[in-house]
Amino acid sequence: MELIFDRVTKQYKEKIAVDRVSLSLTQGVYGLLGANGAGKTTLMRLMCGVLRPDSGEILYNGTKVEEEAYRDILGYLPQQFGYYPDFSAMDFLMYLGSLKGMPKKRASEKSRELLELAGLSHVAKKKIKTFSGGMKQRLGIAQSLLNNPEVLVLDEPTAGLDPKERVKFRNIVSKLGNDRIVLLSTHIVSDVEHIADVILLMKDGAIIHKGSLEEIIQAIEGKVWECTVDSHAAERLMGQYPALNVREEKEGTFLRLVCGEKPAEHAVQAAATLEDLYLYYFSGEGQM
Numbered sequence: 001m002e003l004i005f006d007r008v009t010k011q012y013k014e015k016i017a018v019d020r021v022s023l024s025l026t027q028g029v030y031g032l033l034g035a036n037g038a039g040k041t042t043l044m045r046l047m048c049g050v051l052r053p054d055s056g057e058i059l060y061n062g063t064k065v066e067e068e069a070y071r072d073i074l075g076y077l078p079q080q081f082g083y084y085p086d087f088s089a090m091d092f093l094m095y096l097g098s099l100k101g102m103p104k105k106r107a108s109e110k111s112r113e114l115l116e117l118a119g120l121s122h123v124a125k126k127k128i129k130t131f132s133g134g135m136k137q138r139l140g141i142a143q144s145l146l147n148n149p150e151v152l153v154l155d156e157p158t159a160g161l162d163p164k165e166r167v168k169f170r171n172i173v174s175k176l177g178n179d180r181i182v183l184l185s186t187h188i189v190s191d192v193e194h195i196a197d198v199i200l201l202m203k204d205g206a207i208i209h210k211g212s213l214e215e216i217i218q219a220i221e222g223k224v225w226e227c228t229v230d231s232h233a234a235e236r237l238m239g240q241y242p243a244l245n246v247r248e249e250k251e252g253t254f255l256r257l258v259c260g261e262k263p264a265e266h267a268v269q270a271a272a273t274l275e276d277l278y279l280y281y282f283s284g285e286g287q288m
Ligand SMILES: Nc1ncnc2c1ncn2[C@@H]1O[C@H](COP(=O)(O)OP(=O)(O)O)[C@@H](O)[C@H]1O
Pocket: 012, 013, 015, 016, 017, 034, 035, 036, 037, 038, 039, 040, 041, 042, 043
C-alpha cells in the first residue's frame, strides 16, 4: 500500500494552507506534528478526498483519492466530530454501519469488536452524552474502523484528553499501524514521540522534516546547550539564540538554548529531544 502526495497545494483566498507537499506514505503510524494553523487539518481533508487540491494530486495505489472506491478503504476521525448525544455507543456504531451499507449481523459483530478494542464494552449501552472526552474520542476511533480501513486518518484525536486517557489512546493507535497507513495529527510532542514510526513536522503549509525520531532530532543534535548565567548574560543570550527553557535559580538564570557553538564559558551540551526541535521551529507561534 502506498499513498502519494504529488506537489499538492491548497489555498483559501490569500492563505496558502498546504504548499506543494510531496510525500509518500506506506504501512505504519505517521505523526503529523505542527502548531495551530500549520495546515494539518487541510492536508488531512485533502487526503480524505473531502477537499480537492488546487494543484497536484493524491494517489492511493495509483488511483486518485477522489474516486468513490477510496471511501471503502478509508477511515477518518475529523477534528470536529459530531456525535449523537442520545444514542448509546452501540446504537451509534450500528447506525454508522448501516449508513456504510453493512449488513446488520456484520455491523453488530464489528461494533462489538471495536467497542472491545476501544475499551468501551462495559458502557456499550450508555448514552454518549454521559461519556468523558476520552471515551468520546475512543468511540471516534471505533467508528473510523468500522470498514476495517487500509488508510486511517485521525485529526487531533488526543485534544482535550487528560494524560491517562492520552496513554490509553496511544496504546490503541500504535496497534493499528501494523497493517495499515495511519496518519495522526497533533500539536503535542509527546503524542507522536513514542507511537509514530515516522514524524512529519509541518510548518506554514509545508512538511519541513520527515523521519524517525532519531533522524528528525539530528537537525539540532549537538546544538543544544545548557548553562546558568547572571541576568545580563541571560538577556543577551536569549536575544541571540532560540531558548528552549528558561528558569530562575539561586545561582542565576538557567538556560537551554539552540546554538551552533558554545554559548557561554560553562555551558554544557545536552542531548536533543523532539520537544527541543519543536520549540526551535515553533517558539513564539500559536499554542504549544
Ligand atoms: N475554510 C477556511 N477558510 C479560510 N482559511 C482557512 C480555512 N480553513 C483553514 N484556513 C486557514 O488555513 C491555515 C491552515 O489551517 P488548518 O489546516 O486548519 O491548520 P491546523 O489544522 O494545522 O491548525 C490557517 O491559517 C487557517 O486559518
